Amino acid sequence: MHNKTIAEISRDLAAGEYSSVEITENLLSRIKQTDNRYNSFITVSEEQALAQAKAADARRAAGNADAWTGVPMAHKDIFCTNGVLTTCGSKMLSNFVAPYDATIVENFNNAGAVSLGKLNMDEFAMGSSNESSFFGAVKNPWDTDRVPGGSSGGSAAAVAAQLVPGATASDTGGSIRQPAAFCGLTGLKPTYGRVSRWGMIAYASSLDQAGTITRTAEDSAMMLNVMAGFDAKDSTCVDREVPDYTATLNNSIEGLTIGLPKEYFRSDLSAEMQQQVRNAIAEYEKMGAKVKEISLPNTHLAIPAYYIIAPAECSANLSRMDGVRFGYRCENPQDINDLYKRSRGEGFGIEVKRRIMVGAYALSAGFYDAYYKKAQQVRRLIKNDFVNAFNEVDIIMGPTTPTPAFKCGEKTADPVDMYLEDIFTIALNLAGLPGMSISCGQVNNLPVGLQLIGNYFDEGRLLNAAHKFQQSTDWHLKTPDLKNQADI
Amino acid sequence: MEWEVVIGLEIHAQLATKSKIFSGASTAYGADANTQACAIDLGLPGVLPAFNEEALRMAVKFGLAIDAEIGLKSVFDRKNYFYPDSPKGYQTTQLHHPIVGIGHIDIELEDGSSKRINVTRAHLEEDAGKSVHEGFNGMSGIDLNRAGTPLIEIVSEPEMRNAKEAAAYFRKMHSIVTYLGICDGDLSQGSMRCDCNVSLRPKGQEEFGTRTEIKNVNSFRNVERAIDAEIARQMDILEDGGKIIQETRLYDADKNETRAMRSKEVANDYRYFPCPDLLPVIIDDNYVEAVRATLPELPDAKRARFAHAHGLSAIDAAVLAANRELAHYFETAAKIANDYKLAANWVQGDVSATLNRLEISIGELAVSAEQLGRILQLIKDNTLNNGGAKEVFNALVEGKGDGSAESVDKLVDSLGLKQVSDSGAIEAIVAEVLAANPKLVEGYLATPEDKRAKAIGPFIGLVRKAAKGVNPQVVMDVLQKKLSEL
Numbered sequence: 015m016h017n018k019t020i021a022e023i024s025r026d027l028a029a030g031e032y033s034s035v036e037i038t039e040n041l042l043s044r045i046k047q048t049d050n051r052y053n054s055f056i057t058v059s060e061e062q063a064l065a066q067a068k069a070a071d072a073r074r075a076a077g078n079a080d081a082w083t084g085v086p087m088a089h090k091d092i093f094c095t096n097g098v099l100t101t102c103g104s105k106m107l108s109n110f111v112a113p114y115d116a117t118i119v120e121n122f123n124n125a126g127a128v129s130l131g132k133l134n135m136d137e138f139a140m141g142s143s144n145e146s147s148f149f150g151a152v153k154n155p156w157d158t159d160r161v162p163g164g165s166s167g168g169s170a171a172a173v174a175a176q177l178v179p180g181a182t183a184s185d186t187g188g189s190i191r192q193p194a195a196f197c198g199l200t201g202l203k204p205t206y207g208r209v210s211r212w213g214m215i216a217y218a219s220s221l222d223q224a225g226t227i228t229r230t231a232e233d234s235a236m237m238l239n240v241m242a243g244f245d246a247k248d249s250t251c252v253d254r255e256v257p258d259y260t261a262t263l264n265n266s267i268e269g270l271t272i273g274l275p276k277e278y279f280r281s282d283l284s285a286e287m288q289q290q291v292r293n294a295i296a297e298y299e300k301m302g303a304k305v306k307e308i309s310l311p312n313t314h315l316a317i318p319a320y321y322i323i324a325p326a327e328c329s330a331n332l333s334r335m336d337g338v339r340f341g342y343r344c345e346n347p348q349d350i351n352d353l354y355k356r357s358r359g360e361g362f363g364i365e366v367k368r369r370i371m372v373g374a375y376a377l378s379a380g381f382y383d384a385y386y387k388k389a390q391q392v393r394r395l396i397k398n399d400f401v402n403a404f405n406e407v408d409i410i411m412g413p414t415t416p417t418p419a420f421k422c423g424e425k426t427a428d429p430v431d432m433y434l435e436d437i438f439t440i441a442l443n444l445a446g447l448p449g450m451s452i453s454c455g456q457v458n459n460l461p462v463g464l465q466l467i468g469n470y471f472d473e474g475r476l477l478n479a480a481h482k483f484q485q486s487t488d489w490h491l492k493t494p495d496l497k498n499q500a501d502i
Numbered sequence: 503m504e505w506e507v508v509i510g511l512e513i514h515a516q517l518a519t520k521s522k523i524f525s526g527a528s529t530a531y532g533a534d535a536n537t538q539a540c541a542i543d544l545g546l547p548g549v550l551p552a553f554n555e556e557a558l559r560m561a562v563k564f565g566l567a568i569d570a571e572i573g574l575k576s577v578f579d580r581k582n583y584f585y586p587d588s589p590k591g592y593q594t595t596q597l598h599h600p601i602v603g604i605g606h607i608d609i610e611l612e613d614g615s616s617k618r619i620n621v622t623r624a625h626l627e628e629d630a631g632k633s634v635h636e637g638f639n640g641m642s643g644i645d646l647n648r649a650g651t652p653l654i655e656i657v658s659e660p661e662m663r664n665a666k667e668a669a670a671y672f673r674k675m676h677s678i679v680t681y682l683g684i685c686d687g688d689l690s691q692g693s694m695r696c697d698c699n700v701s702l703r704p705k706g707q708e709e710f711g712t713r714t715e716i717k718n719v720n721s722f723r724n725v726e727r728a729i730d731a732e733i734a735r736q737m738d739i740l741e742d743g744g745k746i747i748q749e750t751r752l753y754d755a756d757k758n759e760t761r762a763m764r765s766k767e768v769a770n771d772y773r774y775f776p777c778p779d780l781l782p783v784i785i786d787d788n789y790v791e792a793v794r795a796t797l798p799e800l801p802d803a804k805r806a807r808f809a810h811a812h813g814l815s816a817i818d819a820a821v822l823a824a825n826r827e828l829a830h831y832f833e834t835a836a837k838i839a840n841d842y843k844l845a846a847n848w849v850q851g852d853v854s855a856t857l858n859r860l861e862i863s864i865g866e867l868a869v870s871a872e873q874l875g876r877i878l879q880l881i882k883d884n885t886l887n888n889g890g891a892k893e894v895f896n897a898l899v900e901g902k903g904d905g906s907a908e909s910v911d912k913l914v915d916s917l918g919l920k921q922v923s924d925s926g927a928i929e930a931i932v933a934e935v936l937a938a939n940p941k942l943v944e945g946y947l948a949t950p951e952d953k954r955a956k957a958i959g960p961f962i963g964l965v966r967k968a969a970k971g972v973n974p975q976v977v978m979d980v981l982q983k984k985l986s987e988l
Contacts, residue, residue: 094548107547114541116548213548219778248550249780327778330580333591334545338644341547350642354584377582377773386775 016044016176017493020085020233023179027074027084034074034084038067038128041086045130045177048496052153052162054172056091057099058131066128073126082240083126088178090169091132092139093119093224094213102215103135103147103165106335106342106361116213117248118182118224118241125240133181134168137363138332139189139217141165142435145426146365153422154196156460156494160419163193169227170197174494180228180237184214186221187320188414188439191451194227195414195463198453198492200480202226202234205471206446207252209238210245216331218324219250221443230490231452231480235259238473254471262474263481268302270479273407277313278438283416290455290462291413294483298411301482306407310399315392316441317433322376322389323444328366329373335361368429397445404469409479413438414451414463438465448473452480453489461492504705505740507733508713509668510660511725512697513675514653515685516629517560523628523652524551524594531691539631539646545589550779553578557652558783560684561601561626562793564654567678567800568621570605572790576626578777583770586644587631595655597774600625601783602654607678608802609670610820619671620659629653654684660699660710665729672696672725673824677801681826689720696725700732702740711736712746716753716760728753732760804829812842818850827864831871838875838907845878852892856899868905869898876907880914890919890971923973928965928980931972935964936984946985958982 015037018026027034042060049055063086070084094100094112096119101107115123122129136146144152144167152167154160155175162171166183170193173181183190185203194201203225214224226237239260244253272295279288295305337343337357344360347353362370376385403410416437425432442449447467454464464483468476484490522529525542542549565572577599580592602624608616631649633642656675662668676694679685686693701713716732719725731753736746751760799807801823808819822832828849836845853874857864877894880886886894894913903909914920922928936943942960949957958981965977 094546100547102547110547112546112548114546114548212550215547216550216779247552249552250778326775329773330582330590330592330775333582333584334547334589336584336586336591338586339544339546339589350586374582374773377775379771379773382773382775 015040018179019230020087020179020228020236021230023085024081024236028079034067034070034086034128035064037084038063038086038130041130041177048175049172049177051158052155052171052175053150054134054152054168054175054177055088055130056101056103056132056134056149056168059095059098059129060131062098063128063130066123070126070128080126081236082122084128085126086128086130086178087122087180087182087237088130088133088169088172089119089122089182090135090166090184092135092184092215093182094215095119095129095132098132100132100215101149102139103137103149104362104366105148106358107215108148108342110341112213114213117210117245119213121240121243122182127240130178133166133172136165136167136189137366138215138328139165139184139186139222140328140365140369142188142192142432143420143422143425144168144171144193145422146363148363151422154419155496156197156419159421160460161196161422163196163415163419165189166193166227170194170199170201173197173199173227173229175496176493180226180233182224182237182241183227184222184224185439185443186217186223186324187443188436190225190227191414191439191449191463191465192435194451195453195461195465196419198461198489198494200228200231200234200453200484200490201451202238202473202477203442203449204238204242204473205252205448206443207250208448208471208473209241210243210248210251212245212247216327218327219331220327221320221324223443231450231477231484232260232263234450234480235263235477238477242473252471257474259474259477262478264485265478266302267298267479267482270298270303270409271407272298272303272305273308273403273410274305275308275310275313275403275410275412277310278412283413284457286457287413287417287462290457291411291464294454294464295411297483297487298479301486308403308407308410310396310403310441312392312395312399313441316396316444317437319389319392319396319444320436320440321372321433322385323393325369325373326376326386327373329370329377332362332366332370337361365429393444396441400441400445400447400467408469409475410467412465414465415439418457418460418462442467446470448476450476450480452483453492454483454487455489456492461489503741505702505737506705506707507663508660508701508703508710509662509665509729510699511658511662511668511671512699513656513672514629514695514697515656515675515679516693517557517652517654517684518686519554519556519560519652521554522650523554523557523626525650527650529651533647535634535643535645536647539649543589543646543650545591551594551777553780553783554652557626558601558785559793560652560682561624561654562785562790563682563684563797564624564656564679565602565605566790566794566797567682568602568605568607570621570624571603572785573599573601573603574785574787574790575599576601576783578626578780578783579774580777581772581774583772585630586642587633587646587649589631589646589649593628593630594777594780595627596625599782607671607674609667609674611670612666614816617667619661619667622657622659624654624656627653627655660701665726665733668698668729669722669726673722674801676722677824677826681798681800683798689722692720695720698725698729698732700729700736701746702733702736711740712748714746714748714760715750717750717763719753724753724755727755727758728760731758735760808842812836814842814846818846822846822849825864831864831874834871835875835878838872839878839882841878841882844881845874848874848878852895867899868901868903869895870905872907873898873903873905873910876910880910884923884973885921886914886919887921887971887974890914890921893917893919919971921971921973922969923976925976925980928969928972928976929984931965931969932961932977932980932984935961935968936988939964943985943988947988958985961985
């Protein structure tokens with residue numbers, strides 16, 4: 015039963031094929047047996063999961079079950095979970111047990127979902143390979159010599175390895191879409207403000223957005239139904255009606271206008287990657303969609319702007335990790351400055367320190383106008399590019415990443431090379447738009463992701479387009495050859 | 503050389519909201535350490551601020567009270583610095599777009615004139631917690647109850663020229679925020695704190711001298727003393743040809759001196775930037791007008807009304823209007839008695855003296871405004887003479903009375919203070935006194951006519967001793983009549 019989707023499990027539970035406790039036990043034992051290969055979980059909350067599963071079965075027996083009752087899933091370790099370790103992939107929070115639930119965690123609990131535990135991630139969500147986690151790198155189930163992508167690498171690897179049918183994730187510059195692409199999965203980053211950020215440990219507040227990694231668009235829609243909505247605890251959350259995202263999955267896409275940004279099909283994008291993406295577009299044309307070349311002229315400015323804004327925000331967001339009230343504290347501090355310096359020096363990893371320093375520099379007196387202010391101006395230009403594009407097209411498509419999953423260690427020595435990984439994904443976060451990645455082909459037996467970009471709050475259309483593709487192709491059904499991997 | 507003093511004040515006033523500026527935790531003072539700090543106040547990972555609109559309303563109210571521009575779009579910024587009582591590692595404040603822009607207040611000077619002081623701005627921000635350095639074996643404790651309490655920081659233009667003006671400005675601001683009910687004004691609990699920027703320059707020079715900032719002065723008296731001490735210190739240095747170092751200083755009230763706290767030579771870089779967790783605060787003219795409609799009568803207007811409509815002296819009007827509770831007490835009593843001048847004399851006299859003697863505030867006085875009003879009524883209808891009135895008042899101060907106006911009448915009865923104005927009764931007493939003191943009568947009769955007015959004094963004393971509460975004017979009339987008949 016581990017290879018089932020959320021929708022299938024939901025139907026099976028309703029049909030009494032198996033109980034929530036049974037599938038929960040099944041997945042827990044699978045995690046125990048195989049996750050040492052992928053390292054996708056930081057914490058497995060077995061006891062809590064079984065208690066939730068039992069409660070769900072009881073609820074079903076009492077006739078009060080709905081779509082999510084008893085369905086297993088797991089949370090990225092960036093979301094605070096009451097009473098369960100929440101580390102954000104960092105030594106700094108390696109002992110932090112949150113005293114409260116993130117809003118989306120609460121939503122899933124209330125919906126009756128069963129949380130199997132907390133998923134590995136790049137430290138404080140900073141990374142594109144899940145190699146910066148204090149709890150060790152995560153491996154890609156398609157090839158354990160390769161990275162799963164990041165920062166939601168644990169979420170992607172766990173779903174690809176069929177340890178959970180779906181997982182929450184977060185995306186600040188591509189952290190959902192890139193790992194989904196690398197692991198052959200469906201990733202959804204909603205519009206900024208669609209899902210509450212309360213309880214999601216902040217990396218870059220104006221860019222962070224919670225989303226999902228699943229195997230199908232249908233499952234993404236089921237997850238978004240639980241997550242989306244207004245939350246007074248998050249001032250940037252938008253008070254806007256939440257449609258039933260599963261209701262529009264099968265709408266016709268006849269006449270849908272797809273924009274292909276010429277900047278996303280650059281000459282240095284490999285012919286194989288281009289081909290996979292073009293094949294997918296052709297599939298859409300077969301379904302009646304129209305294709306139009308568009309331009310997003312400021313695309314090349316997205317990475318530089320992002321690497322000012324995100325570090326600037328993180329430099330302040332991570333100041334609270336000071337060793338005073340929670341988290342890691344150095345041994346025998348001599349005075350308050352020693353406590354700060356050593357707790358932070360020892361508690362943070364190299365990438366986090368790099369970004370804090372870049373951010374502090376960009377915000378410092380005399381540089382603010384040249385960097386932070388300028389980056390915000392560029393951000394407006396990038397947003398305008400999309401606003402203009404959506405006057406002409408309904409949806410924008412292109413590759414999610416420049417390459418399929420790269421080798422572990424390949425890019426760790428050169429941070430800029432790593433940052434370029436997010437060239438196609440980052441602009442959306444700057445604009446606040448929703449985006450998805452769905453598996454659309456393979457290069458060298460590795461999955462290739464197709465990115466779908468929607469207009470503000472147009473998640474319904476994105477999910478619809480993704481679902482239609484998955485109805486007419488089977489790339490999303492392809493799974494890594496888990497059996498062939500040793501000791502399984 | 504002749505020096506000119508330049509003073510600017512930054513006043514922090516805690517807003518009297520029930521909950522904190524970005525969380526639902528209570529702002530009440532005096533709870534056990536860290537019992538009024540929720541996850542947001544503790545700066546736990548993952549929490550987010552939600553702006554308390556009551557703080558906005560109060561800040562706008564303040565802006566309107568000082569005739570200031572109101573920021574229709576104000577923006578919260580993060581001011582970054584590490585300190586243990588600043589749980590997030592930054593303070594949320596307003597740098598470029600404060601809620602209150604340029605405004606002004608008028609202060610009254612000792613010579614009776616007034617001076618306008620411009621206010622540069624007032625912005626909303628969150629208060630920090632407190633570090634506690636005693637009782638932790640050489641370590642420090644942190645109490646975050648105060649963290650997140652809303653503040654307005656009111657920044658003046660450097661337009662004050664001596665310590666008295668600065669103290670008058672602080673007093674006036676205190677008066678305004680307490681009138682508005684947006685701050686409890688309790689200086690001893692730190693509800694209002696004042697930073698004083700002081701510099702000297704040769705008279706006639708336009709350029710400012712190097713300033714120092716005296717942090718966290720928390721009483722009117724200390725503002726004046728601290729500034730005077732700092733002026734003296736700076737003048738000594740400058741007269742000796744030395745240079746003032748720009749720095750933060752603390753005032754030691756016991757030694758009456760300021761001393762260096764930390765050097766600001768290398769200015770702190772707070773790396774301000776707009777807080778991405780909070781939306782810009784947008785209000786419109788309708789909002790502002792709705793707040794304006796809730797403004798109470800302010801000290802200046804009240805002072806003018808006391809003076810012009812009710813004939814009080816400028817000084818009486820100023821003193822009585824300065825404190826909202828005192829003004830309310832005064833005016834309640836004055837209306838009952840229908841006599842503002844008489845009420846002013848009493849409030850400035852016996853009431854103020856009692857407050858000073860007992861070191862209490864008007865709210866704690868056992869004599870209610872209604873009771874004072876009743877006493878004044880009884881003076882006016884000749885039921886009480888001045889002495890009797892004071893006796894009733896003092897009895898009430900000592901707790902003999904239940905706060906009601908009726909208890910005044912009961913006390914007058916039980917103490918036998920009702921003034922006797924019936925000339926028949928007084929004639930009988932006078933006759934008794936004259937009969938009992940023949941020598942005094944002889945002496946009086948031997949006194950020349952033109953000196954008799956003074957010689958009548960002892961008789962009055964004797965009559966009043968013999969019968970409490972006699973109307974002195976009637977006694978005088980009867981005495982003069984009886985003695986002239988002898």
